[in-house]
Structure formats: C-alpha cells, structure tokens
Amino acid sequence: MTATTPRPDLGSILSALAAASSRPRYAFLVLGLIAEAARADGQAGPWVQVRGEEGAERVSLRDWLARQLLPLAARDRRRAGLRAKVAARLGSNDPDRVEAALAEEALAIGKANVSRAVSDLVRAGLVRRHYAGRITDHCNRGGRRLAVYRVDPPVLNAIRSRPTLV
Template identity: 45%
Template sequence: MFHPPRPSPLTGGSDISRLLDQLSHCCSRPRYAFMLLTLIADVARPDGSAGPLVKVNEALVPLRDWLCDALTPMGQRDPRRLALVERVREEMEKNGDLTGEAPKDAQILSDEVRRRVRASGKTNLSRAASELVKAGLLKRHYQGYRVDHLNRGAQRQAVYTLAGCARALISGRAIPPHPNTPARSKQGDLFAH
C-alpha cells in the first residue's frame, strides 16, 4: 500500500543538480529559492556568509533590502504588480500626493511602489529562507546593535550562510558528496579499485 520514496536519479549528478533536486522536494517555490541562494552566493564571503550589509555603489544596504530589490524585476510583468501600480497611482491622486509634473510624479509613484514591493518581498524572502533553513541549505542569524542573536530586533540585521549543497554556488568551491551517494570511479576505469 505504501511505497518507499524512490531515490532521485540526480543524486549522483553534479553539485548543482543535487541542489536543484533537493530544492524541488523541500521548497514550495523552488525557482524562487534557487534565485535567492544564487544572489546570496554572489555577495557571500569565502565562508559562505552574507550580510548584514551589502555594498551597493558607495552605500551600505541591509542584505534583506538588497535581496528584495534584486528579485523585484522578476515580477515586472506580473498582473498583480501592474494592478499595484494602478492602485498606488489612484491612492496618490485621491490623497493629492502627486504634483502634476509628469517626471516628478513618475519618481514619486516609483518610490512608493518600490517601498510596497520591498515590504511584501521581505515576507516572501523570510518564508523562502525559513524553508531553506529547515532543509539545511541556509543558516540564519541576526547581527547588529548589541550582540549577535538568533532572533531579530534591537536593530539587528539578517546574516545568511550557505550550507549543505548550497555551498556549491560559491565560486570555485566543491562540496563533499552526499552521504548516500555511492563512490564513482574515474572515467576510463573499468574496475573500482
């Protein structure tokens, strides 16, 4: 009646294919989770940790804000994003927040939409990060004003550290094989020695 889960055909593949396979099983939005891990890897130090601040041009931006902003273009054509822009425009016109000057109003509208998208993006980011932490692909702690801490608050900012298969995303680093992966012989060997 109940069948044991079949081993994935990808478990013996490359580090990235193993990561994708794991994401497909542990995340409700595996593509989003992969993009999140890739962005973290882009700004990670050699130990795999990123944050609490990311340097953007000459400014320092909190990691979560930077991640939200980096993921924002993925939703530009989403009907919900287009509806948000129209809703914000209507609210601002109703409240008299627009000046009547097209370039200035476009900037005001853009700033407000970005603020709202960033707020909802942080919710999505936290949900994905929690799934990745549970899967052992990410470690999270908060660093800041007083002391490092596992919980946020008191002006502490998130620090994410890649773990497990996700470490394959750090350039030039190989990860150890999964414990259930059989040893493979080198190409051209006819016998396992």
C-alpha cells in the first residue's frame, strides 16, 4: 500500500490488486491464505505445519498454497485437456497412473500460478518476499532457498478483521 493509505480496508486492498494484477481475485485468495498461515508478525513460511491422517507434516509455503488452491481447478474445463495430454505423454490409459501424473502436473501449474499471484501482491505493495535457506537468508531464490512472505501489519489486520472472507 502507499504512504497515503495508512489504514487499508478490503476495498483499498482490492483496488490496489485491480491496478497491479491481471487476476486480482486469484491474488486476493492467495493473500487470504498467506494471512491465514502468517504468524502474529505477518511473516509466513518457509514452512507450514500440516496435520494429516498420518500426523503432522512440514510443507513448504508455496506447496501449501498450491495445494489449498488445487480444488479450484478440479472442475476446470482445461483439466480434461490436460488429462488427455498426460495420458498421451505416458502412453497409458491406466487411470491410477494418469491421475497420479495429472495431480503432479496440476500441482506444478498451481505453484507457478501462486508465484505469479505473489509477484502481483508484491507489485501492489501488500506483501514482501524474501528467501530463507538452509545456510542463510537471501533476497534471491536458488541454492535450496524457500520463499518467505511478509504481509504488512495494516494489511494483515484488514484481512483478519473479518471472521470470514467474502
């Protein structure tokens, strides 16, 4: 957000996203999920703790975001075309193999979409991004570094001020 907007509300957040993103609704969904994963200081990542059937699992933030948004694409008409391409590439019509490969491909596409949405959020001034690695934090990705996103506190408060997002 800009210096002229000291206390953003949802309307000003959406307005900033509309100006900075070609997919503002998707970017807003990503922002809401980042805010959900963020600690009190607004920082989310590089890892998210996920509770599953087999206990707790540590997942990278970008993978977690992509997994959370995966159901949105499950009924997309492009999924049928992707399924056909995956089956042709595998040279098999075995439903289990095709579904496993399709899930892997959809997750990879989802991670790329999340990265684009976060770039839009950074461009809009709502999120800051850096990368944390096993040796040292760094501003550039690579070297086994994972993304860490920080939502500015006024934006985090505006998003969290509602019990549910509409």
